[in-house]
Amino acid sequence: MITLYQQHDSGNCYKVRLVLSHLGRPFRTVAVSSFDGSTRRPEFLARNPIGKVPTVELEDGRFLAESNAILLHFAEGTRLLPADAYDRAKAYEWMFFEQYSHEPAIAVRRALSVYPERRAEATPARMAQLLEAGNRALAVLERRLESADWLAGGAFSVADISLYAYTHMAGEGGYDLGGFPAIGRWLGRVAALPAHTPITAT
């Protein structure tokens, strides 16, 4: 069975639970966290030398890290990755956008807001800069979703899973999604899918 090494309330880890839920693939979870030092212990570093979650152990015992790489691996050959070459490239484009322009603002501002361990980093200048960068990323998403139901091609895909994870928690980081109505409707469409699982589900 697939094993997911994770911190449950991390959006990057949630992405993996979401894709496995949509694919109906069973998995077990093992809790590790940077806050209690367990991602720096030798037994975890043997699984992922970078010491980051999510890390997945596949059925054959091999390991894979980086949330979006895990999404693409599980989605390969399924309806969650567009079959058309250009649509698939657009899925890649959104997923690299997520890791470069979206997550480093929206996930980080949330982390600085909700984790006491990181509060010292939440200086006014840093928080202002993260707010501006995150709103810029949200505006890019909004623009796409004003004219399309899904991010890549015409159907729900791993690109939507990737962007959904931290976007749906943006409020915890102080972002006001009220100004992004198309994003709001898209969040509702994702959450209404039959195989959807909320982040709080175990």
Add this chain to the structure above:
Amino acid sequence: MITLYQQHDSGNCYKVRLVLSHLGRPFRTVAVSSFDGSTRRPEFLARNPIGKVPTVELEDGRFLAESNAILLHFAEGTRLLPADAYDRAKAYEWMFFEQYSHEPAIAVRRALSVYPERRAEATPARMAQLLEAGNRALAVLERRLESADWLAGGAFSVADISLYAYTHMAGEGGYDLGGFPAIGRWLGRVAALPAHTPITAT
């Protein structure tokens, strides 16, 4: 013919020239830059609403952005993307690592070092933090390359192209590659490939 909208000395744009050189595909380039404002002009924003380079116009007139998404698109079905599903997933893993943990340190420290337009951002605290983060990313690369010739699977792939671009210019950002001998040997292997093209080539 493929059109590459680019800033020539950007490592992200160089990646695209490298993959097209390895695939023997002809392309033309159009110079745009954030420094002269041309990436913010309406005619460029119509091609890529995010206003970033590289942006590629494919033969059918459609556009694609995000350097690593472009690499994956052109590599699909070629020897530059591993055919084995796990090796391909490891290529994805390295490419997301590049955009999240490598480029934001190594490319940014180089930009703050070489572009007069960005020198004001190069505060001692920022430069120290970027040096530490970049050396951490280089240590991850070094560890892989101590026991393997290439990053994903057993052959040169788009993962190597992705990581090569800014690693081979790390010295311009003040990184000392002398402490990373396995990286040094890998850079030599990449540069010795028959279809290699240096960043200075037009």
